Amino acid sequence: MVTFEDSSPVRTRLWRDGKLAEENYPLATVSDYLQEPDALVWVDFCDPTHTQLLALAEELEFDPHAVEDALAHGERTKATRYATHTFLTVYATHLHPEPEPGAEAHESRLHTTRISAFIVPRGMVTVRRGSPFDIDEVVRRWDENADLLKHGPGALVHGLLDTVVDGQFDTIQELDDTAETLEDDLFEDNVPTRLIQRRVYRLRKELVQLRRVVLPMREVVNTVLRHRAEHGNSVELDSWYTDLYDHVIRATEWSDSLRDMVTTVFETNLSLQDAHLNTIMKKLTSWAAIIAVPTAVTGWYGMNVPYPGFGQWWGVLTSAGVVFGAAAMLYVTFKRRDWL
Structure with missing residues (x-):
């Protein structure tokens, strides 16, 4: 039996036949629960140490490359299938409020939380790194659709990805509102031109960062769907994943249209400056x-x-x-x- 170090926050849950049976149990019992045919296990790490994650990986026979990806910095959004599990990495997004007057207006407000997940036949292990992510929202969605949990880890994966995609939607909405505000400010005489320039630059920077994590989500969901189809998983979740895939497509299209809007704002700002210079x-x-x-x-x-x-x-x-x-x-x- 591997000894685990409690050096970072860990959250555990156990469902049997779709009903919550136990919570916050020791990590040493995870491998035993995964052997039970009616069990569904979830383990969550927040900024774990290398030793702590390696101990669980050894216990559950995770691929070493997947473990290194979960601990590495700057890992891209992806989904990879291994012999004993599926590994995926996604990014939750969060946009900080508008900085106070006098602060650096060109600094990006976008912050991301990297979430890695090891998906095994009877459970899922999540590893969170970065700025705060509301894992309670994921748990709330699982509880609201508790009848889906009897269909296995696919329900856990759907709840996680659905929360991440909805958060990305909210971020895109906020950036869209910022772009519309900038459009109005372009024709206001009392707004300094330099301030508009900094905000346009910041918006372009934030959008580039956002698209790096939003666009690959399409391939991640596709990989999960293919894996489910190949293993003949429960069809009851198909409609839920279809809706999730539709949300991913909409987020991608919205980010594309927002990029065009930001480009238009940038070019309009340059044109107005040229016109003002001509005057x-x-x-x-x-x-x-x-x-x-x-x-x-x-x-x-x-x-x-x-x-x-x-x-x-x-x-x-x-x-x-x-x-x-x-x-x-x-x-x-x-x-x-x-x-x-």
Whole structure:
């Protein structure tokens, strides 16, 4: 018998014939419960140590590569089938609130929790790493559909994946709301352009991070469906998995449309900046033309040669009249063309 170290939070549950029989039992009894034909076992680790997970892996004969993937950093979303179990890795997403004024507006608000699952014939072991994930929501869904648990670990996997996908949906919704707010801010004069630029950059960064974990979910669910079909699992769960797969497809399509929206916002922001720059250039050019008139006139009358009105009082009035008359004419002309 392997000795387990209680160095990180562990949660356990046991169902018999779909009914909760025991909770928070010792890890040493897991392998015994998995031998019972009517038992369904769930074990959950939160940030386990390498030694702790290896001990359970040795007890349940998990593949060493799957164990290393569960402990490694930056593992991609995937589902892999081994001789004794199926291993999958998914990411739950969470979007932090808008930062306080004065905080770095370009820092990503998206945080993820990596959830790895070892699926065996009569149970599932989950390993959570990263920012907090509400595992109680998964348990609540299992309890609400307790009649499904008699169909085996497929019900546990569905409850976990359904919670993760719904969380990804919520994150996409929040990013979509942020994109719509940015669209409105683009045409507000009281919103600083630099702030909009930072928010657009942050939104693009968050969306790229989100798509990295959302898009592979389609292949993960496909792998689970193929595994169920090959092993002739209970058809009662088929409609539930079909609905889950539909949600995954919708999340993928929504992320695609959101990417197009963010691209449009980014390009519109650049176009508005170009248009604003053109307006400024027109105004500067117009005022430069107006200022050039008195410069030219005073330069002409400032020459050290005789000219009409040289040394006469009416020469001063003539030069002043030319300056103000030409400047006024240019101002009216530029104003009509909306250059000023």
